[in-house]
Amino acid sequence: MPTRSHRCDVRLPIPAERAFAMLVEPSSIRAWWGASRAIVVPRQGGDWVAAWGADEDAPEYVTAATITAFEPPHRLRLADFRYVARAEGELPFDGRALTTEFTILASDRSDCVLRVEQSGFPCDATADAFFAACEVGWTNTLAGIERVAKGEVALAREGVAPPVIPVLETERLRLRAFRLADVGTYARHCADPEVMRFLGGRIWSRTESWRHLAMLVGHWQLRGFGMWAVERRSDGVLLGRVGCLEPDGWPGFEIGWLIGREHQGQGYATEAARASLAWARDVLGKDRIVHLIAAGNLASEAVAKKLGARPAGNAEVHGMPVVVWESRS
């Protein structure tokens, strides 16, 4: 049977990762769709369900679908739709043929275009009213998504929805989000004069390390990228931090590294930085990546060289002169 589809786009002032997260986080879905409840099993083959109506046991409307493509941060496809509408009754055609595909086109790191395409509506008159309602409905819904992305609609739960911090795995390492339990080890690394020698030269108190970890986690929220905790896969030990960094006023998009003294010299910084570089290039589309290294930091220079970076200029961070090493793809 011939089918028809409709499509609309909206530009969002957030990175693609955040836009994708908004499509699969129940708190976000409730905010942009006005749903009373949402449940998502965020994986290929998972469920994606939203319900409307004050009475939890007798919702006015339920839409349930299966996730048939889960490709963060660029593509989410929902199919096999099942609808329950208490007032209108069943759909006059088979809703299982419908698909809704979200495509996120990243333009740069700070914004993206979200496209929604709904397909599979029969061309005959049975689907006319539903097709028209969906066409208008999705235009309004995208406006809702834009308002949530701009922060004009508060998310319904406490705090702001956390960003999805990806987990990267290499042969020996797992790069993951920092968590509260990491504070002790991280504070120990930052209280080591050898580790801090070229990072300002002053050791940090536990409170300073805690605040710095909070900055690293918050960096993901504000920028859509950030540093990972580097964990050894074989025993879960936290080795240090490696990843992307570009706080306000930074002289470029940096990939940086710090490994606790007892774990240095085993290639961990290089292995983690290679995975970070690949992620920055593939996911963020970065082609110019810098490493800011104080003169005399030979170990750090050695890591930069192994990554293929070259000195390309000078800059200052926190009043400290650094050499800008540059990796280009």
Ligand SMILES: CC(C)(COP(=O)(O)OP(=O)(O)OC[C@H]1O[C@@H](n2cnc3c(N)ncnc32)[C@H](O)[C@@H]1OP(=O)(O)O)[C@@H](O)C(=O)NCCC(=O)NCCS
């Ligand atoms: C820089 C740092 C992250 C490297 O971590 P790592 O896991 O030991 O790094 P890798 O093992 O992948 O590589 C280290 C390289 O430095 C070399 N190296 C170490 N100390 C060196 C020294 N004093 N002089 C010359 N080369 C040195 C090692 O030989 C190795 O190179 P190789 O593989 O060619 O032999 C780690 O030393 C560190 O955390 N330092 C303190 C924090 C810091 O300064 N961070 C960088 C800020 S720009």
